[in-house]
Each structure stands twice: as structure tokens, then as C-alpha cells.
Amino acid sequence: MSNGSEGATPGFLVWRLSMKWRVAVDRAVAPLGLTHAQYSLVASLYGMHRSGLRPSQRRLADHTGLEALYVSRLARSLESAGLLERARDPQDPRAVQLALTERGREVTRQAIDVVRGLLRQLLEPLGGPDSERAREFTRDLATLLDAPLDPFGTHDNEKEQS
Numbered sequence: 001m002s003n004g005s006e007g008a009t010p011g012f013l014v015w016r017l018s019m020k021w022r023v024a025v026d027r028a029v030a031p032l033g034l035t036h037a038q039y040s041l042v043a044s045l046y047g048m049h050r051s052g053l054r055p056s057q058r059r060l061a062d063h064t065g066l067e068a069l070y071v072s073r074l075a076r077s078l079e080s081a082g083l084l085e086r087a088r089d090p091q092d093p094r095a096v097q098l099a100l101t102e103r104g105r106e107v108t109r110q111a112i113d114v115v116r117g118l119l120r121q122l123l124e125p126l127g128g129p130d131s132e133r134a135r136e137f138t139r140d141l142a143t144l145l146d147a148p149l150d151p152f153g154t155h156d157n158e159k160e161q162s
Contacts, residue, residue, distance in 0.1 A: 014144075021118075021122070022036050024118050024122075025039060025115055025118060028114045028115065028117075028118055029111045029114060029115070032107050032110055032111050032114070033081060033107070034107070034111055037066065037070070037074055038074055038077070038078060039111050039115065040064050040066070041060065041064060041066070041071065041074050041075070041078065042078065042083065042084070042100060042104060042107070042108040042111065043108060043111065043112055043115070044060060044063050044064050045060060045084070045098055045099070045100055045108075046100060046105065046108045046109075046112070048060070048063070049099065049100065054097050054098070054099055055097065055098060056089055056092075056095040056096060056097055056098070057071050057072055057075060057086075057095070057096045057098060058095065060098060072096075075096075075098055078104070082101060082103050082104070083100065083101055083103060083104035083107055083108075084098055084099070084100055084101060084104050085098070085099045085100075085101055086098055087099070123137075
């Protein structure tokens with residue numbers, strides 16, 4: 001464990017790891033004209049499109065965990081850069097569907113390759129991305145992401161009263 005991590009709480013370690021990852025991805029995708037947040041959006045959109053989906057801004061916000069208003073701003077900037085197209089959903093005129101342009105797909109493919117390299121580096125201490133430790137780590141992260149968090153602590157109060 002690094003010197004700054006000795007005796008640290010899990011919350012602090014999650015924070016530090018998320019910041020380390022965000023900074024690394026920001027730096028790695030910057031030469032492609034992307035930020036980490038933009039990368040999260042285009043990579044998610046790329047994966048959803050490969051699955052046959054053309055998601056709305058709302059669905060993409062839900063998928064990425066980003067606020068809908070922030071996704072809207074990111075989508076506009078990516079549209080201005082020629083990487084993304086926004087169109088009204090024919091099924092719901094209030095919704096906006098998103099799709100990558102050909103240039104957007106190419107930039108996204110390059111960015112995904114770069115980020116995969118970072119992921120290999122990150123997971124190397126666990127034996128690499130295909131190791132059992134990395135798979136267990138991924139399962140643990142998914143479990144934590146699925147666990148509800150109540151910022152007001154009402155869930156804890158209910159347990160104590162039971």
C-alpha cells in the first residue's frame with residue numbers, strides 16, 4: 001500500500017482511485033480532443049450502438065451516471081466538434097436521440113484502445129485484466145455501485161428503530 005493509503009478509509013481510497021483514473025483518462029484522451037466525461041459519453045454511445053440501440057440523452061445519462069443536463073451540454077459540444085448527431089426521437093418528440101458520426105466512431109475507437117491500455121496498467125498489480133483477482137475486483141465494484149446510498153441517513157435510522 002502506498003504511504004498515503006495506510007489506515008485510509010474505503011471511502012477515501014475509492015475517491016483517490018476515481019481521481020487517479022479520471023486524471024489518467026483525461027490526459028490519455030486529450031490528444032484525441034476529448035475529456036474524460038466526453039469519453040464516457042462517446043464510449044457508452046459506441047457500445048450501445050453496437051448493441052443496436054440509439055439511446056436518448058436521458059437513457060445515456062442513466063447509463064453513464066451523469067446528470068441529464070450535463071449530458072445535454074456534452075452532447076452539444078460533441079455535436080459542434082462533428083463527433084455526434086442529435087435528432088428528435090420519432091416515438092417521443094420530447095426526447096433527443098444521439099448517434100456518433102463516422103468521425104465520432106473513429107475517434108471513439110481510438111480512445112477505447114487508449115483507455116484499454118490504461119486499464120491494463122491499472123489492473124496489472126491484480127494480475128492483469130483477465131486475472132481472477134481483477135474479475136473479483138470488478139464484481140466487488142459492481143456490488144458497491146448497485147448498493148443504495150442514502151445521503152440523509154434515513155436508511156440507517158430505520159434499521160436502528162427496527
